[in-house]
Amino acid sequence: xxxxxxxxxxxxxxxxxxxxxxxxxxxxxxxxxxxxxxxxxxxxxxxxxxxxxxxxxxxxxxxxxxxxxxxxxxxxxxxxxxxxxxxxxxxxxxxxxxxxxxxxxxxxxxxxxxxxxxxxxxxxxxxxxxxxxxxxxxxxxxxxxxxxxxxxxxxxxxxxxxxxxxxxxxxxxxxxxxxxxxxxxxxxxxxxxxxxxxxxxxxxxxxxxxxxxxxxxxxxxxxxxxxxxxxxxxxxxxxxxxxxxxxxxxxxxxxxxxxxxxxxxxxxxxxxxxxxxxxxxxxxxxxxxxxxxxxxxxxxxxxxxxxxxxxxxxxxxxxxxxxxxxxxxxxxxxxxxxxxxxxxxxxxxxxxxxxxxxxxxxxxxxxxxxxxxxxxxxxxxxxxxxxxxxxxxxxxxxxxxxxxxxxxxxxxxxxxxxxxxxxxxxxxxxxxxxxxxxxxxxxxxxxxxxxxxxxxxxxxxxxxxxxxxxxxxxxxxxxxxxxxxxxxxxxxxxxxxxxxxxxxxxxxxxxxxxxxxxxxxxxxxxxxxxxxxxxxxxxxxxxxxxxxxxxxxxxxxxxxxxxxxxxxxxxxxxxxxxxxxxxxxxxxxxxxxxxxxxxxxxxxxxxxxxxxxxxxxxxxxxxxxxxxxxxxxxxxxxxxxxxxxxxxxxxxxxxxxxxxxxxxxxxxxxxxxxxxxxxxxxxxxxxxxxxxxxxxxxxxxxxxxxxxxxxxxxxxxxxxxxxxxxxxxxxxxxxxxxxxxxxxxxxxxxxxxxxxxxxxxxxxxxxxxxxxxxxxxxxxxxxxxxxxxxxxxxxxxxxxxxxxxxxxxxxxxx
Ligand code: FUC
Numbered sequence: 001x002x003x004x005x006x007x008x009x010x011x012x013x014x015x016x017x018x019x020x021x022x023x024x025x026x027x028x029x030x031x032x033x034x035x036x037x038x039x040x041x042x043x044x045x046x047x048x049x050x051x052x053x054x055x056x057x058x059x060x061x062x063x064x065x066x067x068x069x070x071x072x073x074x075x076x077x078x079x080x081x082x083x084x085x086x087x088x089x090x091x092x093x094x095x096x097x098x099x100x101x102x103x104x105x106x107x108x109x110x111x112x113x114x115x116x117x118x119x120x121x122x123x124x125x126x127x128x129x130x131x132x133x134x135x136x137x138x139x140x141x142x143x144x145x146x147x148x149x150x151x152x153x154x155x156x157x158x159x160x161x162x163x164x165x166x167x168x169x170x171x172x173x174x175x176x177x178x179x180x181x182x183x184x185x186x187x188x189x190x191x192x193x194x195x196x197x198x199x200x201x202x203x204x205x206x207x208x209x210x211x212x213x214x215x216x217x218x219x220x221x222x223x224x225x226x227x228x229x230x231x232x233x234x235x236x237x238x239x240x241x242x243x244x245x246x247x248x249x250x251x252x253x254x255x256x257x258x259x260x261x262x263x264x265x266x267x268x269x270x271x272x273x274x275x276x277x278x279x280x281x282x283x284x285x286x287x288x289x290x291x292x293x294x295x296x297x298x299x300x301x302x303x304x305x306x307x308x309x310x311x312x313x314x315x316x317x318x319x320x321x322x323x324x325x326x327x328x329x330x331x332x333x334x335x336x337x338x339x340x341x342x343x344x345x346x347x348x349x350x351x352x353x354x355x356x357x358x359x360x361x362x363x364x365x366x367x368x369x370x371x372x373x374x375x376x377x378x379x380x381x382x383x384x385x386x387x388x389x390x391x392x393x394x395x396x397x398x399x400x401x402x403x404x405x406x407x408x409x410x411x412x413x414x415x416x417x418x419x420x421x422x423x424x425x426x427x428x429x430x431x432x433x434x435x436x437x438x439x440x441x442x443x444x445x446x447x448x449x450x451x452x453x454x455x456x457x458x459x460x461x462x463x464x465x466x467x468x469x470x471x472x473x474x475x476x477x478x479x480x481x482x483x484x485x486x487x488x489x490x491x492x493x494x495x496x497x498x499x500x501x502x503x504x505x506x507x508x509x510x511x512x513x514x515x516x517x518x519x520x521x522x523x524x525x526x527x528x529x530x531x532x533x534x535x536x537x538x539x540x541x542x543x544x545x546x547x548x549x550x551x552x553x554x555x556x557x558x559x560x561x562x563x564x565x566x567x568x569x570x571x572x573x574x575x576x577x578x579x580x581x582x583x584x585x586x587x588x589x590x591x592x593x594x595x596x597x598x599x600x601x602x603x604x605x606x607x608x609x610x611x612x613x614x615x616x617x618x619x620x621x622x623x624x625x626x627x628x629x630x631x632x633x634x635x636x637x638x639x640x641x642x643x644x645x646x647x648x649x650x651x652x653x654x655x656x657x658x659x660x661x662x663x664x665x666x667x668x669x670x671x672x673x674x675x676x677x678x679x680x681x682x683x684x685x686x687x688x689x690x691x692x693x694x695x696x697x698x699x700x701x702x703x704x705x706x707x708x709x710x711x712x713x714x715x716x717x718x719x720x721x722x723x724x725x726x727x728x729x730x731x732x733x734x735x736x737x738x739x740x741x742x743x744x745x746x747x748x749x750x751x752x753x754x755x756x757x758x759x760x761x762x763x764x765x766x767x768x769x770x771x772x773x774x775x776x777x778x779x780x781x782x783x784x785x786x787x788x789x790x791x792x793x794x795x796x797x798x799x800x801x802x803x804x805x806x807x808x809x810x811x812x813x814x
Contacts, residue, residue: 004126005329008124020033021125021133021693023131025360028264036144037113042377048193049101050104050212058098060462061463065437074092095466095471102212103372106193109188110188114183118140123136130310145163153304153305154301154305163182163183163256164181182239188248189231197249199249202242205230210227221379227267229265231263231282235252236259239255242258263286267279275459316352316403318352320344324349343683344734347686350706353710361375363411368412371384371385371703390533393412395707401487413501423477449512455471469531481505505555506572516549530545531544535615535620536615544624551628553587625649628642638722650677658689670716670730673729675730675733715729716731727775741764761814763814781796785812
């Protein structure tokens with residue numbers, strides 16, 4: 001599958017955002033512009049951040065280190081019913097972002113070619129099956145081709161630029177061999193951190209320390225820190241000459257083929273509160289990677305890259321039975337907008353693109369995909385290109401397990417686990433649990449409970465935001481923690497559960513278990529104060545907080561049971577788990593308001609009807625009161641009233657919203673089995689929420705929209721919450737026929753299905769660990785057969801077909 005274009009990307013920030021094509025190996029990101037005369041390759045390194053503990057103004061977001069005093073006072077005001085006083089006291093809970101830094105841009109490599117002449121037959125594309133970008137064109141009877149990829153196993157960017165004669169058929173037939181055409185270019189690197197480039201022999205190197213948002217006077221920004229970075233770019237020409245130039249560049253002359261190998265690194269390590277491994281990133285990391293890769297040919301490097309990438313990407317196939325014709329993407333988007341054409345082709349492409357982007361921006365051993373994945377062309381990107389935890393980071397990983405990409409999920413798991421230490425400081429200083437008073441406090445070694453608010457970063461930022469309306473959401477870290485349980489729910493990854501996930505979830509639950517208070521009026525156990533992202537009043541027990549805690553407690557209870565069953569019960573605090581069991585039901589997250597919707601705030605029916613004193617936006621992008629529908633599963637076919645209320649809520653919120661918010665609506669509509677509503681939302685995404693390069697847009701570019709879209713489409717095809725596997729639960733009328741394979745269901749089950757004329761034709765199922773399978777397709781009885789075609793004994797009750805699956809056996813069903 002290709003994303004193709006018949007023009008280069010504009011060499012501007014607009015072009016970078018809308019048109020340039022992304023490559024990455026989870027650590028190194030590159031955007032390809034593809035201008036024939038002057039190639040621009042914009043480089044990123046995932047860990048290149050400003051700010052953090054080495055900048056004096058940084059204090060993890062904590063403004064008032066008050067041990068949680070105002071928090072308790074406001075909680076008591078709310079519990080005594082004094083909404084007004086509570087609201088006016090909320091600013092006391094605000095933190096700040098001082099010194100929290102930004103994800104930085106690494107810099108750009110320019111290749112300025114000697115006059116090439118009139119260009120035609122120009123094509124620039126991104127091949128998803130090989131994670132390669134290509135640029136091909138002709139000029140003066142010469143065919144130029146460029147091929148780029150970023151290899152995860154070799155940790156290098158690799159490019160090859162070639163020229164060949166454009167031969168007529170006659171020349172081909174006659175087999176005339178002329179010497180190959182050659183080309184020449186100057187290469188130079190511009191560091192966005194003002195690092196100096198030096199060239200020697202065939203290699204450019206650049207190094208320095210992070211200068212942050214450099215001012216007009218080229219002075220370092222105030223978030224400049226001591227983080228070291230280094231990069232090396234080597235040019236290996238097949239013929240002609242390669243020489244270092246005096247200005248730190250490289251001149252390649254009269255070559256017919258040249259290979260570029262580049263690697264970038266920093267000294268970042270996620271070891272709070274130091275965040276450095278003390279290395280020399282150029283000499284210890286980037287140069288050795290380039291040296292090692294230079295020993296191999298382009299073909300060998302490419303083969304290693306494919307051997308790593310393809311088995312992951314090709315796990316899932318999906319088609320809506322529309323031929324994938326290689327029209328330029330911008331042309332197809334326009335035609336869809338005007339005439340409704342190419343829709344199914346675009347949907348299949350955008351679905352797989354989300355999987356591609358996740359592999360490109362998130363692989364084992366580094367930070368998770370941030371708000372822009374791994375790509376960023378500024379030193380002050382939108383929202384710092386950080387890790388927002390009130391939906392965005394979680395959404396980035398919604399497609400991971402269901403679309404077979406556990407290999408991309410590790411960075412989220414490791415990052416959230418790493419927030420435990422700074423999160424203990426935050427819990428102690430803002431919520432009064434634990435005794436840590438500074439980042440070097442020995443108390444931070446004890447698992448007393450951790451909390452992270454809305455914004456977080458790789459250098460320890462995780463305190464409350466500078467405006468409580470969006471900044472005081474104490475359960476955000478708990479949401480991320482609860483989601484980590486996907487590793488076990490989907491893939492039965494016991495090692496991950498034991499080593500990182502369970503301890504991280506349990507410690508978050510320990511904190512909130514202590515913070516819950518009884519609301520005398522309702523009898524519920526509530527978290528207070530809390531805000532529904534990112535609007536309305538601070539209240540006691542808002543649906544958002546209550547749902548997250550319900551889901552977290554549930555995940556801990558299930559996780560503990562799994563550890564007990566697998567002989568790892570010593571890792572479980574059983575007394576705590578018993579407490580969570582008794583607290584869970586008293587959280588009572590979901591209530592229906594007098595408009596027949598899911599309540600967002602428990603007391604909302606009593607809010608003043610005139611004047612909107614709490615600034616409530618009924619069309620708000622966040623639908624935080626519906627997280628119990630998706631990603632969590634508090635609402636399903638066993639709760640029809642809640643389902644109806646959720647539908648009313650979803651419809652009333654409307655679809656005039658941002659990229660990620662459309663994606664969340666899509667996931668919710670899928671859970672409601674509203675296929676046609678899903679289809680409308682998909683049209684909205686294609687019309688308003690993707691750019692030419694299919695990057696999701698908020699606006700501006702924000703990658704969560706891509707990942708949420710992929711998760712939403714997967715949820716239309718397969719659902720597996722609450723012990724049931726639902727086949728094709730939300731097919732729109734327009735999707736008459738299609739097929740998929742390789743999607744994952746909870747319980748370590750792989751599923752495929754094919755449908756025609758709106759009906760399931762046939763499916764495949766493999767339960768890797770065996771067990772009882774409970775399948776639903778449209779309330780109909782399902783026939784299950786083994787590989788030999790023999791019918792398997794099933795039971796059918798309430799629309800559910802169940803049978804005992806043997807481990808690893810592939811069954812078919814229809
Ligand atoms: C959330 C959203 C914003 C934006 C930001 C990065 O806080 O409410 O719309 O997406 O994250």
